[in-house]
Amino acid sequence: MAKDTLNKANFFSDMKKFMPLLKNLVSKDFKIKYRRSVLGVAWSVLNPLFTMLVITTVFGKLLKIEVENFATYYIVGFAIWNFFSEATSNSLGSILSAAPLIKKVYIPKYIFPIEKCLFSLVNFFFTLIAVVIVMLFQGVVPSVTAILFPIPVIYCFIFVCGVSLFLSAATVYFRDIQHLYGVLLTMLMYLTPIIYPLELLNDHSFVLRIVKINPITHYVEYFRNLVMYNTIPSLEENLICIGMSLLALLVGGFVFKKAEGKFILHI
Amino acid sequence: MVNENAVELRNVEMHFNMSKEKLESLKEYFLKLVKRQLYFEDFVAVDNVSFDIKKGDVFGIVGLNGCGKSTTLKIISGILEPTKGTVKTYGTIAPLIELGAGFDMDLTARENIYLNGSVLGYSKKFMDEKFDEIVEFSEMREFLDVPMKNYSSGMVARIGFAIATVTTPDILIVDEILAVGDFLFQQKCEERINAMINDDTTVIIVSHSIEQIERLCKHCVWLEKGKIKMIGDAKEVCDAYKNSQR
Known part of the structure; x- marks a missing residue:
């Protein structure tokens, strides 16, 4: 049983061996996040609810954005958006903060960004509880198609993993990304129809085009169509989503693979 | 061969x-x-x-x-x-190489033992079996549920050594x-x-x-x-x- 250190990653045997690590890291993050807070896990549900209250007050009541069941409209989109933004911004520094480990033990390095994505996925399911609460409160009956909701979540998860792999590798070399990414996220959020309907942009064809290129728009709309509007997105839409997810994963994976060998010299 | x-x-x-x-x-x-x-x-x-x-x-x-x-x-x-x-x-x-590299100081020793075991690639089942042996060797049983940030460096090293050498x-x-x-x-x-x-x-x-x-x-x-x-x-x-x- 020879292990050639130069070509060390036997991807699948590594993956099997380090599955428990992945699981433990996720549960560690979870424990640390809520340790010593009185309400604990309940915050995962309360946080999106409070955000929803603020947004619906500002945009629904004051700025009068006209969407039927605005609170539901918002929180459904927010769930997907929050998954994306939390996962990517957490994995951004994941390699850097794992430096003490990476320097001392051989661990496949993709574990760290992927772990952050999984952690955010767990959080996403708590946000779903908040979504259900808001729907009940507003009296919105979920569509039958809502049972298909795992499909956009899986698309989005693959996309998020790709972006996270890319970001975590790039951040090792250029720390500026840590500071830049917050601004980028804010921009991207406004380019995603979360607090406004797409129709609002009908007079601004240029912005509309950008919003439609934005991959997260597709995942948000897909999810919303299933949950709120009893619509199953077309085959074309599915192919677009799959295409974007796989592209992100391929590019992210490729960049990560190229960069990981030299991580240790930079962290 | x-x-x-x-x-x-x-x-x-x-x-x-x-x-x-x-x-x-x-x-x-x-x-x-x-x-x-x-x-x-x-x-x-x-x-x-x-x-x-x-x-x-x-x-x-x-x-x-x-x-x-x-x-x-x-x-x-x-x-x-x-x-x-x-x-x-x-x-x-x-x-x-440097014991306890994978410890998270906010977690308790019990949690860290499992975490560190998985860092070294041991399965959950294996760690369940060896848990007592590790605790026994490190002589840290009474401090198991204390966050490790309250440990002295020697105590951390004991746990680290016990985990790393639990297999042959x-x-x-x-x-x-x-x-x-x-x-x-x-x-x-x-x-x-x-x-x-x-x-x-x-x-x-x-x-x-x-x-x-x-x-x-x-x-x-x-x-x-x-x-x-x-x-x-x-x-x-x-x-x-x-x-x-x-």
């Missing part, structure tokens, strides 16, 4: 870019790129080192600070990729770790390492304590400025090393 060697190093070289200032921002990078100031000073930490370690051997590495001992260990354990040359290892490796790996890498812990625990550690040696484990030890190397090792290499100065029988190498220091 019977292979006699546990570790084979062939013409291994490790270079580091010693940039005078670390470039960590895009702006700096592009500015320097445009000005063509992206010079790095090449630093050779390990220079053309080749040696074999036989199966079941106890192999010591000695040398002054900065001679490439730890770098060599890191190359063997697969943490660093050598710039040139090849490394082959046969069998499972349990690195003891094919290759065990020991880097200066026996310096921590009180003398009773040091004895205990040494006993365990001796037990492993008798169990046909290949052990690689780095230490500044020449007595320890002489006592434990069969063969030894002496590194100086990244090159092999002498290799062979532990006693002879240690004598030569000691004499050179006077």
